[in-house]
Structure formats: structure tokens, C-alpha cells
Amino acid sequence: MNAFVNHFTFEFRVxxxxxxxxxxxxxxxxxxxxxxxxxMGSINPGFLLTIVPAMSIFAVLxxxxxxMPDTLVSARExxxxxxxxxxxxxxxxxxxxxxxxxxxxxxxxTVIIALTAPVVFHGLAPVNWAGFLLVFLVAAFASAGIGVLxxxxxxxxxxxxxxxxxxxxxxxxxxxxxxxxSLLPPALAKVALLLPTTYAMDAFGGLAMGQAAGTHPWLSLxxxxxxxLMAFALSVFLFKWDSKNVTRGRHPALALLAWAPYLVGLMxxx
Amino acid sequence: xxxxxxxxxxxxxxxxxxxxxxxISFEVERGEIFGLxxxxxxxxxxxxxxxxxxRFPDGGSLRIAGVxxxxxxxxxxxxxxxxxxxxxxxxxxxxxxxxxxxCAYHGKPPRDDLIDRVGLNDKRAAQYHELSGGQQRRLxxxxxxxxxxxxxxxxxxxxxxxxxxxxxxxxLMRELKAGGTxxxxxxxxxxxxxxxxxxxxxxxxxKIAAIGTPMELTATGAGLTKISVHTEGDCLAKASAAFPAVxxxxxxEDYFIYxxxxxxxxxxxxxxxxxxxxxxxxxxxxxxxxxxxxFLEITTKGAAR
Numbered sequence: 001m002n003a004f005v006n007h008f009t010f011e012f013r014v015x016x017x018x019x020x021x022x023x024x025x026x027x028x029x030x031x032x033x034x035x036x037x038x039x040m041g042s043i044n045p046g047f048l049l050t051i052v053p054a055m056s057i058f059a060v061l062x063x064x065x066x067x068m069p070d071t072l073v074s075a076r077e078x079x080x081x082x083x084x085x086x087x088x089x090x091x092x093x094x095x096x097x098x099x100x101x102x103x104x105x106x107x108x109x110t111v112i113i114a115l116t117a118p119v120v121f122h123g124l125a126p127v128n129w130a131g132f133l134l135v136f137l138v139a140a141f142a143s144a145g146i147g148v149l150x151x152x153x154x155x156x157x158x159x160x161x162x163x164x165x166x167x168x169x170x171x172x173x174x175x176x177x178x179x180x181x182s183l184l185p186p187a188l189a190k191v192a193l194l195l196p197t198t199y200a201m202d203a204f205g206g207l208a209m210g211q212a213a214g215t216h217p218w219l220s221l222x223x224x225x226x227x228x229l230m231a232f233a234l235s236v237f238l239f240k241w242d243s244k245n246v247t248r249g250r251h252p253a254l255a256l257l258a259w260a261p262y263l264v265g266l267m268x269x270x
Numbered sequence: 271x272x273x274x275x276x277x278x279x280x281x282x283x284x285x286x287x288x289x290x291x292x293x294i295s296f297e298v299e300r301g302e303i304f305g306l307x308x309x310x311x312x313x314x315x316x317x318x319x320x321x322x323x324x325r326f327p328d329g330g331s332l333r334i335a336g337v338x339x340x341x342x343x344x345x346x347x348x349x350x351x352x353x354x355x356x357x358x359x360x361x362x363x364x365x366x367x368x369x370x371x372x373c374a375y376h377g378k379p380p381r382d383d384l385i386d387r388v389g390l391n392d393k394r395a396a397q398y399h400e401l402s403g404g405q406q407r408r409l410x411x412x413x414x415x416x417x418x419x420x421x422x423x424x425x426x427x428x429x430x431x432x433x434x435x436x437x438x439x440x441x442l443m444r445e446l447k448a449g450g451t452x453x454x455x456x457x458x459x460x461x462x463x464x465x466x467x468x469x470x471x472x473x474x475x476x477k478i479a480a481i482g483t484p485m486e487l488t489a490t491g492a493g494l495t496k497i498s499v500h501t502e503g504d505c506l507a508k509a510s511a512a513f514p515a516v517x518x519x520x521x522x523e524d525y526f527i528y529x530x531x532x533x534x535x536x537x538x539x540x541x542x543x544x545x546x547x548x549x550x551x552x553x554x555x556x557x558x559x560x561x562x563x564x565f566l567e568i569t570t571k572g573a574a575r
Contacts, residue, residue: 018362075360086324086354088372088375
């Protein structure tokens with residue numbers, strides 16, 4: 001337990017010491033929050049109704065998809081995991097701790113957003129804070145699960161950027177952060193149902209923001225939780241200590257199974 | 271009674287069709303420093319990393335104090351300390367944090383004394399990327415032995431170290447040996463192997479080409495002993511008869527150099543001749559073939575096959 005706490009504390013500090021992680025965990029999401037708050041608030045006042053959950057999810061995605069995977073790939077390629085293995089650091093710690101620290105960084109940013117948005121931008125504050133925290137934690141877990149899975153299957157930093165952007169950009173555009181899901185054309189709405197952010201925004205609307213009409217928050221929450229568990233389980237299954245010494249022939253394409261819960265969500269909506 | 275700590279039996283490791291290690295066997299006893307020598311690609315690192323549990327053997331068996339490295343990972347970690355040939359720590363890891371971090375995973379209190387011992391006392395708060403290559407290797411060594419493992423694997427431990435660091439490392443190895451720690455040392459440095467190792471095995475193309483103490487290995491080779499003789503006069507220049515067991519002669523400044531396959535008869539004959547000529551002896555030096563000579567002999571012969 002002492003070792004786990006020690007590892008967690010160290011990993012959390014790295015998220016602040018490391019310039020890339022500092023940028024992706026704090027500076028980028030907070031910078032975007034102030035920019036979007038100022039711009040979108042005047043262009044599309046409806047955005048202010050969802051600014052708190054939308055920018056919280058943005059912070060989660062930034063840390064989980066743009067920050068975390070590359071540090072995992074770099075650590076594996078540099079031989080850091082080998083050093084960990086020979087010193088008895090379990091694989092589970094290597095995967096669980098970045099997920100937890102990524103969630104904690106995002107939570108801190110979310111607290112700043114939730115406290116400042118109503119004051120600075122006249123954004124809507126959550127009406128149910130417990131519901132907000134619950135949805136936040138599940139959504140952060142689902143996103144961090146995907147982040148860690150990308151870190152496990154990517155063979156290089158370049159692949160990490162590609163995979164991360166494949167999830168990040170559609171999530172930003174179609175996932176309900178900038179535009180409400182209800183405004184999407186039917187074909188794009190189907191695509192959006194393959195993105196965790198769509199379910200996160202639906203759950204936030206129903207359980208935290210007092211916008212229950214037309215939402216299925218508990219189903220969305222269940223799909224998010226299943227997606228997070230699936231992604232994390234696949235990360236454990238596909239984890240390699242050392243890219244040059246493949247001991248298990250498990251194909252990275254298996255990572256696509258992490259989308260099974262979202263596919264179920266899409267099918268349920270048909 | 272000697273206690274076998276490391277047991278390698280018919281060990282085989284292949285990467286696709288390339289056989290890196292081809293059925294080698296050896297044993298290392300408690301308190302030994304056992305050197306693994308060989309040219310690049312001979313199978314040293316494959317052997318070491320399989321013993322460390324980082325690779326899986328394709329045949330044979332490996333045991334460290336009865337523990338199978340590929341199946342009993344948890345037990346292995348308590349038994350062994352490892353300094354890898356290439357390893358790294360996160361850039362922002364501080365020296366004292368790294369010590370706390372790994373000691374916690376081993377369930378031991380941090381060994382701040384070891385940070386001093388490897389000369390990193392003034393670098394405790396330095397981050398890993400701020401350390402020089404030599405300092406990073408010294409930290410890796412300190413971390414490898416921090417939990418007081420009975421077996422230590424060192425892969426090229428002195429590569430890139432300056433003279434002072436090298437001396438410090440050798441002193442530490444001697445201390446560990448004196449305390450009963452068994453050390454498996456893979457190195458390209460023949461002087462280091464000769465000085466530190468109790469026994470060495472020379473690997474060539476995945477097989478053991480020679481095994482024994484450095485003295486035994488140098489004695490069994492076809493290497494010639496160099497005998498350098500300097501007399502006041504020039505009687506050796508006038509020596510008409512060849513001395514026994516001498517295969518080659520040459521002159522370097524004031525010295526006559528004889529390469530002998532059997533130094534006893536050669537030296538006896540030389541002394542007898544010099545005395546008979548009444549030419550006072552100024553200097554006589556005998557240089558046995560070194561481990562490096564023997565290594566080159568074995569690897570050159572092997573490569574020619």
C-alpha cells in the first residue's frame with residue numbers, strides 16, 4: 001500500500017513537473033475554457049447552459065488523450081518499464097496510477113471551471129453537485145481508459161498522436177461539447193453515439209444540470225462505465241513491458257473491442 | 271560446503287530463426303563473481319535477461335536459489351538486484367525519490383547511505399535527466415542493491431564510467447562479494463573480468479567456448495609468454511643457438527624479447543647462457559598471456575570456423 005501511495009504521489013507530481021503534461025492537464029484546457037467561454041458565450045449563448053460539463057469533459061479529454069498516452073509510449077520505448085519490472089513494480093500499478101492521476105488533474109481543473117464559470121461567464125452551474133461528481137468520475141474513467149489503451153497499443157509517439165486525435169477531434173466536434181447532440185444531422189448523430197463524450201454530456205444533462213428532457217442518463221452512465229472497464233481490461237490484456245521483447249502475441253486490433261459498449265448504445269438508439 | 275545459487279541447464283533462446291543461445295549450462299556458487307564474456311551478439315544479454323525474468327527461455331531450465339525466473343516473478347524480485355545494460359527512469363524522477371520509490375516496492379526502508387556510497391550525495395534533489403550518463407549508471411547500481419538482494423546481475427556496469435567511478439564500483443562489488451552476495455557480471459572489459467571475477471565463461475555464437483578461473487583460462491590457451499631480457503653487454507645479440515620452447519624473438523631498444531610456449535626451460539637456458547657469457551643481467555620480465563589474449567584467441571578461432 002505504501003508503494004502504491006508513493007507511486008501515485010510521484011506520478012501526480014510528474015503531471016505538474018513534466019512540461020507536456022502540465023500543458024495538457026492544466027494550461028491547454030484552462031486556456032481553451034477562458035477562450036471558448038468568452039467567444040462561444042457571445043456567439044452561441046446556449047453554450048453557457050453546458051459550459052461547465054462541456055469544459056470539464058474537455059479537460060478530461062485533454063489530459064487523458066493528449067497527455068497520458070505519449071508518456072506511456074515514451075516510458076516503454078525508453079526502457080523505463082523494464083526498470084520498473086526488475087524492481088518489482090506491478091503492471092497493474094503502471095496502468096492504474098496514470099488513470100487515477102489523470103482523473104485527479106482533471107478534477108482540479110473541473111473545480112476551477114465549475115466555480116468560475118457562473119461568475120465569469122454567467123454559465124449555468126450544476127443543480128445537483130453529487131450527480132455532477134458521479135458523472136464526472138465515470139466519464140473521466142472512461143476517457144482515461146481509452147487514453148491508457150492508446151498508450152499500450154501505440155508503437156510510437158506518432159501513432160499515439162494519430163490514435164488520440166481519432167478520438168479527440170470527433171469528440172470535440174460531434175460529442176455535444178460545442179453543439180447539442182439534438183442539432184446534429186441524423187447520420188452524424190449515429191457517429192456521435194460511438195463517442196464517450198456524447199454519453200457523458202447526456203448523463204450530465206440528466207443527472208447534474210437539470211436538463212432531463214430527452215436524456216437517458218443512467219443508461220448513458222452504464223455505457224460509459226462499461227466502456228471504461230472494457231478499455232482498461234484490454235489495456236491490461238495487451239500490456240507489454242518491452243516493445244523489443246514481445247512475449248505475448250496479442251493483436252493490438254483487439255483494442256477496438258473497447259468500443260463494444262458504445263456500439264450497443266448506438267444499436268439501442270436505432 | 272559450496273551452495274549453488276544460479277543454475278543454467280541446457281538453456282536455449284531463439285529470436286525467430288536466429289538462435290542467440292544454444293544449449294548452455296553453468297552453475298554459480300554463493301559469493302562468486304561470475305563473468306560472462308563474449309563479443310557482441312554472443313548471447314550474454316539474452317542469458318542475463320532470461321535469468322532476470324525479462325525474457326522467456328525457449329528450452330532448458332534456469333533457477334536462481336531454486337526459483338524459476340520465468341514463472342516465479344514475485345519471489346525472483348526479492349532475490350535479485352539488476353543493473354540493466356540499457357535502462358532508464360522517468361526524466362523528472364529525483365535521485366532520493368527514485369530510492370524511496372523502488373525501496374517501497376521492495377518493502378524496505380530507503381537506503382540513503384547508498385546514495386552517498388555511489389557518490390550522489392550532492393545530487394539527491396537532482397532530476398534523472400540532469401544526471402550525467404555515469405551518474406545515471408551509478409544510481410542504477412545503487413537501486414539494484416538497495417534491497418540487499420543475495421544475487422546481483424550487472425550488465426556492462428562500468429561502460430561509460432570515469433576512472434574514479436569505476437574504482438568505486440569495483441570496491442562496492444568487492445564489499446558485496448565479501449558479504450556473500452553472488453554477482454553475475456556481463457562485460458566487454460577483460461581487465462575488469464580478470465580483476466573481479468572468480469570464474470568466467472566466454473560465450474561465442476550462443477555456446478560456451480571456455481569456462482574457468484581467469485588463471486585457468488589464460489594457462490590453457492596457446493598463448494605465448496613474453497620474456498624480456500636486458501643485459502649490460504650484447505651477448506644475446508650474438509646468441510647463435512635458439513633457446514628451448516621459444517617460437518619467436520624480437521629486439522626492442524635494449525631488450526631482447528622471447529615468446530615462449532614453456533617458460534621454465536626457456537628462462538633456465540637464458541640464465542645459463544647469460545652467466546656463461548659473463549654478461550651481467552640488468553632486467554628480466556615475464557608477462558603471461560592476459561585474459562584479453564585468450565579471449566581474442568578463442569573468438570578469432572571461433573570466427574574463422
